[in-house]
Amino acid sequence: MKTRSFISYLSHALKSLVCLVLLCQFATNYVCAQSSQTTVIKAGKVIVGDGTTMNSASIIIEGDKISLIGATASIETPLGATVVDLPNHTVLPGLMDMHTHINSSDHDGGDMSVLREHGAHGAIYGVVNADKTLQAGFTTIRNAGALHYADVALRDLIDQGIVPGPRMYVAAASLGITGGHSDVNGWSHLIDIPGTGMVVDGAENLQKAVRTLVKFGADHIKIVATGGILSSGDAVDHPQYSDEELRAVVEEADRLGRKVIAHAHGAEGLKAAVRAGVASIEHGSLIDAEGIELMKEKGAFIVPTLLILDEIIEFGEEQGIPDYSIQKAIEMSGLRKKAMRKAYQEGVRFAFGTDASGNLHGRNAQEFKVMIETLGATPMQVIQNATSDAADLLGILDQAGTLEAGKWADIIAVPGNPLENITLLETVDFVMKAGQIYKHLDN
Ligand SMILES: [Zn+2]
Incomplete structure (x- = not known):
């Protein structure tokens, strides 16, 4: 009796362990999927951060970095990418x-x-x-x-x-x-x-x-x-x-x-x-x-x-x-x-x-x-x-401060054009840090 209950306990524990391993596996995959996630931001306007601007531009983000930025017309959306459409927004570096x-x-x-x-x-x-x-x-x-x-x-x-x-x-x-x-x-x-x-x-x-x-x-x-x-x-x-x-x-x-x-x-x-x-x-x-x-x-x-x-x-x-x-x-x-x-x-x-x-x-x-x-x-x-x-x-200009391929994906968006009205920067609708979205208000 004692032995059987011990075996049943053992098999139960083993099952739990397998579950735990699978769960860990899933968690790892999930984290991996998160960090290798591809996002495309399609912006009405971009302020690059170096004094230049772009109209109708797209930014591709892979993991925590920007992998590509250019005219939306010339960029193909990668398969399975999350698309963030911001046609009436200005997108800027964080x-x-x-x-x-x-x-x-x-x-x-x-x-x-x-x-x-x-x-x-x-x-x-x-x-x-x-x-x-x-x-x-x-x-x-x-x-x-x-x-x-x-x-x-x-x-x-x-x-x-x-x-x-x-x-x-x-x-x-x-x-x-x-x-x-x-x-x-x-x-x-x-x-x-x-x-x-x-x-x-x-x-x-x-x-x-x-x-x-x-x-x-x-x-x-x-x-x-x-x-x-x-x-x-x-x-x-x-x-x-x-x-x-x-x-x-x-x-x-x-x-x-x-x-x-x-x-x-x-x-x-x-x-x-x-x-x-x-x-x-x-x-x-x-x-x-x-x-x-x-x-x-x-x-x-x-x-x-x-x-x-x-x-x-x-x-x-x-x-x-x-x-x-x-x-x-x-x-x-x-x-x-x-x-x-x-x-x-x-x-x-x-x-x-x-x-x-x-x-x-x-x-x-x-x-x-x-x-x-x-x-x-x-x-x-x-x-x-x-x-x-x-x-x-x-001392981090090589990694931040402008929207360029290879830099950290620290990206924000505001409705309208802050070059015409600077107070628009007080109403940030979209915040991404290191490729992760922390705020996205639909306007
Ligand atoms: Zn102080």
Whole structure:
């Protein structure tokens, strides 16, 4: 009796095992079928990302890459391919935001959030914000500071397909001086408040900090070269960090194959960072003539983050942003417009970036209109700033930033023509990342 029941148990277990093997086999085939899937996008119009356009064009996607792009009339649809018909849409490369804080909360109340929340909160906000960002058509982001490696974790889980989100390039924590923009100031010295970034002084300590950030997953290093808006007690036009400290960061990052991005509003701190060899200036609000020449000479980018300043002025109070931050934003607003327009018009390279934080996640594309108005840019220029220029800044132009055969299939579509109305980029109907469709609204 005992033996028989054991045999029946054994045969049952064996059957289950066979089922499991078959299921695994099926799952493997399914995954294979997914990744070798062929899709054809038939577009009314294509903005390639390099300044050119095509009418009635088709894009063939195999697996995670574009295999062919050309006139629809000349391309035969491969047998069994999924066809996405977008005759009234403009198809573009996935957009790229070069300055996000993807792990920030909806109402972060300026630099006071560190008193209430920590990395676990950031990780959860990040999952929500990453989805919003991808759904808005941003298939790549460069994160410019997060605490407790929440951005590193999010990047890795997106890469593993566990949560949806854009491709992420992350800084982990920003590096800033004692009493600077990455510190929390204005409180008693008896209270030990953690910074909004990593507070590090001195060339030697900075060298170690760069190594530490890289060890734990940073793709680039963010350094704070001047005062900021969302910090108390530091003036936006005062440099933070000495030339020696800036050089130490850039040299160490360079040795480890990482670019440095520098937060800078004031002209002196901006120039010091550019001289030290940073890849991009974040904000760049008060750039002067010498700074413009220096940036052109070095090929450094400005990531302008224009919309957020307007929003701090307009909605800061209701979002709980402290009054000193709102005052700083108001004081800088007029000067910034003049300085940045000059930089743009005189040929400094720009890459699109929003400083997405607070409730800006998913509204990133609203920055385009502000760029056109503030910088005197054309719609085509700002689209390039958010595609090929951004890819160039990241060092991935050979894989992204334009719609070309061999590049990643990161593709979006908007109804109508954004070259005639840039705000159409705020209503993205179709999102593909690495050949996988994440959004497809039928319009
Ligand atoms: Zn920022």
